[in-house]
Amino acid sequence: MNLKISLLALTVIVVAAALVFYLFERRLSGAWFAFGSHPEMLRLLDQSLDDQKELARLDPEREAVYRERFTAIATLVRRLRILEHNRAEITRRYELILLGVFAAAVVFATAAGVLRHSRDSTRLDRLRQVLAELAEGRTDVAVGERRRDTIGRIAGMIERTSRRMARDRRRLEALRNLSAWQEAARRHAHEMRTPLAAAQLELARLDGLLDAETSGRRDEIRQAARSAGQELERLGAFTRQFTSFARLPQPQKRRRDLAPLLAEFVATFAAAWPNLRLELVPPELRVEAAVDRDMLRQVLVNLCDNSSPALGDRRGRVELVLGSDAEGAWIEVSDDGPGIAREVRARLFEPYTTTRTIGHGMGLGLAISKKIMLDHDGDLELRKTSDRGTTFRLILPPCPEEVEA
Amino acid sequence: MRWTILPLALVCALELGATPRLEVEPGDKLILTALPLILSDAQVRPHLTTGLTTTFAFRVTVLTGGGKLVGGSQVEIRYEPWDEIYHVAVMGIDGRIERHTVASFGDLSEWWKTLRLGVLDARHADWSAASEARITVAVVPFSQAEGDDTRRWFSESLERASRSSAEEIARSAEDGPEPLGRALNLLIATSIRRRALLSYRWTVAVPVEPSP
Numbered sequence: 001m002n003l004k005i006s007l008l009a010l011t012v013i014v015v016a017a018a019l020v021f022y023l024f025e026r027r028l029s030g031a032w033f034a035f036g037s038h039p040e041m042l043r044l045l046d047q048s049l050d051d052q053k054e055l056a057r058l059d060p061e062r063e064a065v066y067r068e069r070f071t072a073i074a075t076l077v078r079r080l081r082i083l084e085h086n087r088a089e090i091t092r093r094y095e096l097i098l099l100g101v102f103a104a105a106v107v108f109a110t111a112a113g114v115l116r117h118s119r120d121s122t123r124l125d126r127l128r129q130v131l132a133e134l135a136e137g138r139t140d141v142a143v144g145e146r147r148r149d150t151i152g153r154i155a156g157m158i159e160r161t162s163r164r165m166a167r168d169r170r171r172l173e174a175l176r177n178l179s180a181w182q183e184a185a186r187r188h189a190h191e192m193r194t195p196l197a198a199a200q201l202e203l204a205r206l207d208g209l210l211d212a213e214t215s216g217r218r219d220e221i222r223q224a225a226r227s228a229g230q231e232l233e234r235l236g237a238f239t240r241q242f243t244s245f246a247r248l249p250q251p252q253k254r255r256r257d258l259a260p261l262l263a264e265f266v267a268t269f270a271a272a273w274p275n276l277r278l279e280l281v282p283p284e285l286r287v288e289a290a291v292d293r294d295m296l297r298q299v300l301v302n303l304c305d306n307s308s309p310a311l312g313d314r315r316g317r318v319e320l321v322l323g324s325d326a327e328g329a330w331i332e333v334s335d336d337g338p339g340i341a342r343e344v345r346a347r348l349f350e351p352y353t354t355t356r357t358i359g360h361g362m363g364l365g366l367a368i369s370k371k372i373m374l375d376h377d378g379d380l381e382l383r384k385t386s387d388r389g390t391t392f393r394l395i396l397p398p399c400p401e402e403v404e405a
Numbered sequence: 406m407r408w409t410i411l412p413l414a415l416v417c418a419l420e421l422g423a424t425p426r427l428e429v430e431p432g433d434k435l436i437l438t439a440l441p442l443i444l445s446d447a448q449v450r451p452h453l454t455t456g457l458t459t460t461f462a463f464r465v466t467v468l469t470g471g472g473k474l475v476g477g478s479q480v481e482i483r484y485e486p487w488d489e490i491y492h493v494a495v496m497g498i499d500g501r502i503e504r505h506t507v508a509s510f511g512d513l514s515e516w517w518k519t520l521r522l523g524v525l526d527a528r529h530a531d532w533s534a535a536s537e538a539r540i541t542v543a544v545v546p547f548s549q550a551e552g553d554d555t556r557r558w559f560s561e562s563l564e565r566a567s568r569s570s571a572e573e574i575a576r577s578a579e580d581g582p583e584p585l586g587r588a589l590n591l592l593i594a595t596s597i598r599r600r601a602l603l604s605y606r607w608t609v610a611v612p613v614e615p616s617p
Contacts, residue, residue, distance in 0.1 A: 067487060079559070081457060082555040083555065089600075094596075
């Protein structure tokens with residue numbers, strides 16, 4: 001509501017109130033006051049005074065009683081006459097008081113209205129500014145509104161929208177990055193698979209040729225061929241990992257109660273990592289999300305696969321905490337390991353990022369996990385890490401109604 | 406209200422058709438005498454029998470060459486309706502109060518005609534320099550004590566009117582009225598003032614020599 005409409009409304013209210021004031025004060029209050037000092041009433045009181053005197057004359061024994069009554073009536077008459085004499089002044093004072101109260105109320109209401117209007121204008125300017133920042137492409141903006149009125153609610157919506165935009169932007173960048181890596185992995189796997197297969201065939205043929213070999217170096221050559229075969233097998237295993245990263249399937253999402261799903265994971269994989277104890281903190285309320293059960297399980301396995309070797313010879317635990325908020329469900333996976341090295345954190349979810357020695361993993365686990373969560377319209381975030389442990393958060397969006405259970 | 410009093414007073418003065426007289430007594434005491442019978446005025450006389458104390462406040466201003474001398478006096482008349490008598494009190498410039506009781510309005514009128522009010526005690530005043538004196542008399546319908554009594558009674562009545570139950574009235578009697586209510590009642594009750602019912606005004610000559 002703009003200032004003009006506010007002032008118009010205020011004027012109408014003031015005029016209406018003044019009219020009511022006039023009607024009630026002039027027509028009612030004044031009339032009641034006049035009633036108190038009505039000439040007929042005074043005449044009857046005067047008559048009553050005469051009656052008391054007459055009664056005292058006729059009944060002299062009770063003269064004191066009549067005189068007392070007479071005095072009381074006479075006092076009342078005197079007071080009424082004094083009031084009658086001051087009626088105009090009393091009425092004027094009464095009107096002034098009412099008018100003062102009325103004026104004070106109007107001034108207070110006006111001041112409050114102007115103050116509120118000014119405050120709301122400032123708040124709206126801030127909203128406009130924030131929306132302009134959003135329009136210019138900035139995300140994750142903060143309005144700083146704490147009130148719960150309409151403007152506060154709009155500010156909250158803007159903040160939530162900007163947070164979502166920021167997250168979507170991060171997700172999109174991550175997806176683009178991972179897609180590029182996937183394409184590279186796919187090409188590498190493709191380029192490696194053919195010569196690898198040819199080399200393995202040649203090794204098999206060499207093995208057949210060695211059967212006919214009678215020289216004294218046959219066993220030595222066979223040993224070398226077996227060794228080359230083992231290396232080719234390892235190369236094949238790497239190629240398969242490339243392929244599995246490059247050909248990650250799209251999740252087959254179904255509406256699921258996450259608590260039983262996590263409980264099943266904890267029970268099934270209790271002995272999968274000898275140095276890890278898996279624990280689930282169940283939620284107070286039912287938490288549902290649209291997930292591919294196997295792929296979610298793969299993410300959890302990948303995280304535990306990272307936690308377990310990080311502990312070394314020490315025993316530790318992985319805690320799964322399930323919860324939800326306005327933006328969906330989340331699962332926090334925390335371990336009590338040594339944490340993630342600072343230099344790795346920035347590119348943690350990029351493929352081939354690993355702290356392990358050569359030959360002990362290609363660093364695809366977190367990249368695959370990230371991709372799986374992004375394909376769920378969710379995300380995988382590093383929540384915190386220190387020398388007391390690491391927490392990842394799996395974010396899942398609110399479950400759409402149309403997703404089947 | 407005040408603007409209506411002045412023309413009314415002038416009319417009254419014209420109707421009465423008489424003026425008071427000033428005399429100088431030995432010792433340079435200025436005496437006001439031969440008062441017009443304003444008690445019989447149509448607006449004054451009914452008021453005399455209301456039981457309220459009617460005050461006649463006299464003010465005399467003598468204009469001299471060097472300035473003016475101001476004096477005054479006061480007469481209070483209260484009718485006692487049970488005994489049907491008039492109580493009269495005259496307050497002179499020396500602060501003394503003379504009280505009388507008068508049995509009827511006729512006697513009161515006679516007493517009024519013979520009244521000699523000391524209005525100015527200007528020792529060694531040079532009366533020869535005095536040109537004229539202005540005499541005003543304001544008829545005030547009730548005394549200060551009666552006004553205070555009514556103000557108190559009215560304030561208590563307002564307080565009682567704002568209480569809806571007997572318990573609240575009893576409690577207010579113990580605790581006293583609320584501050585805001587007390588302030589509002591006081592504001593309304595203090596509008597009771599001793600404004601003059603009407604007033605008269607004359608201009609008379611000042612005698613040069615003391616009366617024989």
